[in-house]
Amino acid sequence: MLRCLRRARAHPAAAWGRRGAGRPAMTPLPLAYALLDGHEPRAPLVLLHGLFGSKTNFRGVAPALVQRTGRKVLTIDARNHGESPHSPIMTYEAMSLDVQHLLSQLHISKCILIGHSMGGKTAMTLALQRPDLVERLVSVDISPTPTGPVTSFPAYISAMKSMSLPRGIPRSTARRLAEDQLRSVIQVPAVRQFLLTNLVEVEGYYMWRLNLEAISHHLPDIITFPTFQSYYPGPTLFLRGSKSPYVSDTDSSEIERLFPKAKVQCIAGADHWVHADRPQEFVAAISNFLLLP
Template sequence: MLNYRLFGDLSSSAAPLVVLHGLLGSLDNWHTFARGQAGKRTVLAIDLRNHGDSPHVAGMSYRQMVDDVVAVLDTLAIPECYLMGHSMGGKVAMMLALQHPSRVRRLLVVDIAPKAYPPRHQALLHAMVGMPLGELSSRKQADEWLSATVKHPFERGFLLKNLGRKTEGQFYWQCNLPEIARHYLKISGFPTTDAVYPAPTLFIRGGQSDYVADTDLPMIRQAFPAAELVTVAAAGHLPHVQTPAEFTVLVEAFLG
């Protein structure tokens, strides 16, 4: 089963907020946000397959990832939840809401739309796969290796959170990088479906990101007719990390 972390407990009758990370992320990306919800709501953060501390398994289809998350909800006896996902996790959240609408009270989607995207991470994945882990003696060397492909230090820091180190000093990727790279084109896409999720839905995009355009809204509302789109002007692709205060205000206002 997927690795997860509970912030709060499930003893109350209130539905928890389930949060899903993006490509090459982990549940740790939601740690600051989730801790900030203490006393307000229970948050369940999940590592998606082949990410974080979840099992390394074959396949990265959205239907497989939806089934994985539903299995966690079933195991924890969560009949319905509020659901939020970022980027790839946003696509998983959308598919789960479309396939199991009775289990999602409200849906939040962070900086992604229900569409296929041109592949934009292939050079990055190639650099990560090609990193000579056996020759590294420090994280600084790993950062220098990535800097040829990933120019922004913030982005490199985000990616290098996947880099673990064994007790004897050997570096390794915690995520299942070969499987992620193998299925990257599938991850960039989005399954074709005629399903509709009618409940309240909030799309939050970064004003400095190009992942969700104004022209996407009619297409979004075909599947999510109650969808609203808000922009965090100062944020890029990671509003929950880059502008946490403004992001949290939007989420709390939507969830009530």
């Protein structure tokens, strides 16, 4: 298996062009991505991470998916995350456009779109906008309904914004001090460790590589979902964790309205980060879904 890593330009880029008489128009950003090569010529798997995440979240399951399915696997950093450019705009329409642009640049005319949490809502938005690009859709532990009642994201952002670290300290010390500052707000060690994957050193200073200002400003957009009257006609899998509150039985009517061919599968023992909590079961569920008619 050949592993090819390609990176987009890691610098800020304008998120808005101009249209008509001063009306703003979204323009896509050049996203950072990693591509794992597979021997199958069929549609590749495209993995989209959740809020506060990056393409490295799939570092464990991506090679397993290549081995299990034979297909290429593309993992992507969303705007304002990982190595992708920053922008003041952070809506699902904008993030969908970014992915569409990248697929075009890579000459991918059809894909299996798999998104976790925020990435799941981005994937759903893209499938509803451009069903011709999506052969199958997988939404991991998220539904097309508001998630505000079950999320702690505002508290996470506040804690991350208030972090302060001295200059010139070793990385291990920086991580320890940062975790100490997060602990009073974020009690779950795994969540703290997940957020700390975004801590980077720049010229002796430690900071978050996330664009927290844009994320904070657009959090109401991120925890809701755009309004669609159309539907996605292709096979769809909603893969939820049995210990997670993010997908509930009350979501079924909206799922059925927008995704009439949807199936819901529950992974026992998994919380919100299904692919990290139960990686083998996650890979098996995706692989089995690809075999369904």
